[in-house]
Amino acid sequence: MWELVKAGGWLMTPIVLCSILALVIIIERSHTLQFNKVAPNRLREQLITRLRENGDIGRTQLMNVKEKTALGDILATGLLYRQYGLESMTMHMQNRASVQVHQLEKNINMLGTIGAIAPLLGLLGTVLGIISSFLAITDGAMQDPTMLAAGVSQALITTAAGMIVAIPALVAYRYFQRRIIDINAQFETQAGLMVQELYDYQLLENTHIPNTSKQVTHAAVDDSIRDQHSIDRFGLDETATATL
Structure with a gap:
């Protein structure tokens, strides 16, 4: 292996570095972008x-949920702000979802850049190798066969190395992009279902009506009941008077 790297010339150094960096990113993102770790x-x-x-979840418990997973961060944020109304709750969940998606995209663009640069480095090595091969020929006669063989080896090795690095990097880049899209869709689905369940189970009722509004509502109900009793009594008195 070392002989191939050495025969490829100095351009093999950046290609090897790109391969190491791509491998590290692939391993790290594969571990991070697992559904059970991001959206359990x-x-x-x-x-x-x-x-x-x-009836409620303590702030300490919600903060613990926020710190464990990305989906937990989004859902716990919504529950922390549900007392301020649905609009505030939804806005804060959207903000946290944007932050979490940005974190999930970490180093993904670098992987795509490696997939684009590696073939160019291999192509550059090919050009330099061909140039070295032509330098071995002067006036139609081969002056240095060793130089010719070295130039051809450099051209072939760097081209192959660039493709070997680029193909897995591009495949992983596309795969992780699709995985992030799926995770984002899961975030939206879970957040929407939570809001719907809060409505269905009437868990937003206590937060939408302030105490003063409740007092006014109860007072209005009491007034209506008193009015109804007055009407009923007036009706009975009127009937009794007519009978007499």
């Missing part, structure tokens, strides 16, 4: 169940 199953159900049983 039944997390939303667990939060809604706890909310229905206890």
Whole structure:
């Protein structure tokens, strides 16, 4: 292996560095972009169940959920701000989702850049190798066969090395891009389902109506009840008078 790298010339150094960097990114992103680590199953159900049983979830518990997973960060943020209304809750969840998606895209562009640069480095090595081969020929006669063989070796090795690095890098780049799109769709689905369940189970009722509004509402109900009693009594008195 070392002999091939040495025969490829100095351009093999950046190609090898690109291969190492691409391998590190692929391993790191493969570990990070796992669904069970980013958007674990039944997390939303667990939060809604706890909310229905206890009526509320403590801030400390929600902060612990936020720190564990990306989906937990989004859902816990929504529950932290649900007391300020649906619009504020949705806005904060969207902001956290944008931050989490940006974190998931970390180093992905670098992987795409490596996939684009590696073939160019190999092509540059090919050109330099061919130039070295032509320098071995002067006036139609071969002056240095060793130089000719070295130039051809450099051209072939650098081209092959560039493609070997670029192909896996581009495949991984496209794969991770699709994985991030799927994860983002999962974020939107889970957030939407949580809002719907908060409505269905009437878990937003206590946060949408302030205490003053509740007092006014109760007062209006009491007034209507008193009015109804007055009407009924007036009706009975009127009937009794007519009978007399």
